[in-house]
Amino acid sequence: MRHRKSGRKLNRTAAHRKALFNNLSIALVKYEMIQTTDAKAKELRSLADHLITLGKRDTVHSRRQAFKVLKDRDLVGKLFDDLAKRDELATRSGGYTRIVKIGQRPGDNAPLSRISWVGTTVENTAALRYPEHLLIDDEDESEEG
Structure with a gap:
């Protein structure tokens, strides 16, 4: 039984899972929408959601915690100076992300x-x-050809 065990293992080791979610969070901060x-x-x-909470605190310690995940000074700056200060996110007390189901993947039918x-x-x-x-x-292609 899995009582009181949170989180999905996703058939990965702990290190692989950590790297996966670090990379996904980097992509989400950079592109603001990922699939x-x-x-x-x-x-x-x-x-x-935790990254946005850190961004709303805006302390040196929270910037260092965000840097541990994002590993890029520019992305940390974007998180703290742009994303966390947006009206849609700054006025909320949680639920900063939206998930929209878009169908099945053609190769393996994964949702x-x-x-x-x-x-x-x-x-x-x-x-x-x-x-x-x-x-x-289109102009560059016509001049070269």
């Missing part, structure tokens, strides 16, 4: 979800997901 399986999204929710911060839409994250330098202009 993953239902189980991973539901587990990521608690870590992401997929899209996890994002509350108030984030697909339209306002397009610039983060598709930066200008990665887009190919």
Whole structure:
């Protein structure tokens, strides 16, 4: 029986699970919306909510705790200076993420979800997901050809 045992193991070792959720939280802070399986999204929710709580405290200690997870000074700055200060997140006392089920993955039929911060839409994250330098202009292709 699994009484009083929290968290999903996801068929991974503890170190692999820690690395997985660190990487997912980095992607969530960077792109503000990511797509993953239902189980991973539901587990990521608690870590992401804790990061926003740290961002709302905004102390040196909380920045160091966030840096342990995010491992990037720019992402910690974005978390504390942008995300935690947004009206949608700053006025809440919890539940900072939204999970939307989007269907099944074609390869193995795993249930997929899209996890994002509350108030984030697909339209306002397009610039983060598709930066200008990665887009190919039609004019450049016609001049080269």
